[in-house]
Amino acid sequence: MQISTVDAPEHLLDILKVGLVPMLVSSPGVGKSTIIKELAKKNNLKVIDLRLSQCDPTDLLGFPTINIERTRSGYVPMNTFPIEGDTIPEGYKGWLLLLDEMNSASPAVQAASYKLVLDKQVGMFNLHKSVAIVAAGNLTTDKAIVNRMSTAMQSRMCHFELAVDNKQWLNWAHENNIDYRITSYIGFKPDILHNFNPDHNDNTFPCPRTWEFTSKIIKEWKEIPLSKIPSIASAIGEGAAREFFGYTQIFEDLPTFQQIITKPLGIEIPEEASIQYAISGLLAHNASENVLEPLMKFMVRLPIEFQVITLQGILKRNKKLYNTKSVREWVKHNAQELV
Numbered sequence: 001m002q003i004s005t006v007d008a009p010e011h012l013l014d015i016l017k018v019g020l021v022p023m024l025v026s027s028p029g030v031g032k033s034t035i036i037k038e039l040a041k042k043n044n045l046k047v048i049d050l051r052l053s054q055c056d057p058t059d060l061l062g063f064p065t066i067n068i069e070r071t072r073s074g075y076v077p078m079n080t081f082p083i084e085g086d087t088i089p090e091g092y093k094g095w096l097l098l099l100d101e102m103n104s105a106s107p108a109v110q111a112a113s114y115k116l117v118l119d120k121q122v123g124m125f126n127l128h129k130s131v132a133i134v135a136a137g138n139l140t141t142d143k144a145i146v147n148r149m150s151t152a153m154q155s156r157m158c159h160f161e162l163a164v165d166n167k168q169w170l171n172w173a174h175e176n177n178i179d180y181r182i183t184s185y186i187g188f189k190p191d192i193l194h195n196f197n198p199d200h201n202d203n204t205f206p207c208p209r210t211w212e213f214t215s216k217i218i219k220e221w222k223e224i225p226l227s228k229i230p231s232i233a234s235a236i237g238e239g240a241a242r243e244f245f246g247y248t249q250i251f252e253d254l255p256t257f258q259q260i261i262t263k264p265l266g267i268e269i270p271e272e273a274s275i276q277y278a279i280s281g282l283l284a285h286n287a288s289e290n291v292l293e294p295l296m297k298f299m300v301r302l303p304i305e306f307q308v309i310t311l312q313g314i315l316k317r318n319k320k321l322y323n324t325k326s327v328r329e330w331v332k333h334n335a336q337e338l339v
Contacts, residue, residue: 094130174316184281284313
C-alpha cells in the first residue's frame with residue numbers, strides 16, 4: 001500500500017514498536033534512506049547502513065572459525081551487528097539497522113538474511129535487544145537492478161510503497177533551504193519533481209534526490225547563464241535542465257526584492273502564473289522580520305492562491321515569523337484559505 005513521505009515515519013514506527021521489520025520501496029531517488037535516517041535521529045538511534053547488494057552471505061552468517069582445541073568450529077559475527085552484551089553508544093538509546101537495497105541483493109544473500117530479519121540473529125548470536133531493523137529497496141518495475149524476493153522473505157516483513165507528493169516535498173524543501181528558484185519551478189510545474197521513465201536513455205532524471213543535487217549546484221549563483229546548463233544537466237538530465245533554465249530567466253525580468261519592499265504598492269502585479277510563482281519564491285526566500293511589513297503589503301495584492309503559496313513558503317523557512325503582527329492579521333482574515 002502507498003504511503004506519503006510525511007506519514008511514512010508514523011507507519012514505520014507502528015511496525016518497529018512491535019519488533020517487526022518494515023520494508024519500504026519506491027522509485028529511485030524519492031528519499032527512502034533520508035526518511036529512515038531522520039526517523040532514527042528523532043528516536044535517538046544510531047544508524048547502521050548496510051547495503052545488502054554489496055554483501056556476501058558470510059557477512060550475515062558470520063565468519064567460520066575453529067576453537068583453540070581444534071575440536072569445534074563455529075561462526076563469528078561481523079562487528080557490523082550489535083549483539084547481546086555490547087554497550088549502547090553514548091548518547092543513543094539503541095541502533096537502527098538499515099538493510100538498504102534489500103531486493104537488489106542476490107538470492108543467496110537474501111536467504112542468508114532470513115534469520116537476521118525474522119529471528120534477529122547473526123549465526124548463533126542474538127542481536128542486541130535495542131536493535132531495530134528497517135529494510136528498503138526499489139520497485140521491481142523501475143529497472144533498478146532488482147531481484148524478486150522469495151515468498152519466504154516477503155512473509156518476514158511488513159511492506160510499504162513510498163509515494164511522491166509534490167506539496168509535501170515543497171514543505172520539506174522550504175524547511176531545508178532548497179533554492180527558491182527550484183521550489184518556484186516545481187510549484188509551477190509539479191510533474192517535473194519526479195519525471196521518471198524506466199526506459200529512458202538519459203544518464204539521469206529529475207527526482208527529489210537530483211533536485212536536491214541541483215540546489216547545491218546553483219545555490220551560490222545569483223544568475224544562471226546559458227553556459228551553466230551542462231552543470232545542471234549533470235544532475236537532472238538535459239531536457240529538464242533546459243526547461244528549468246528557461247524558467248529561471250523569468251527572474252531576470254522581475255523587480256528586485258529591494259524594489260518590492262521599497263514600493264510595495266507601486267510595483268505592477270503580472271498576470272502570468274509562471275511569473276507569480278517566481279515572485280512567490282522570491283518573497284519567501286528573502287522574508288525576514290525587518291522587511292515583513294512591506295512584503296505583506298505587496299503580497300496581499302497577489303491572487304489569494306499565490307498569497308497562500310507565498311506565506312506557506314515564508315513560514316516553512318522561518319516559523320518564528322508566524323508570531324509577527326502582519327502575519328497574524330493575514331491568518332485572522334484568511335484562515336479558511338489555509339485549509
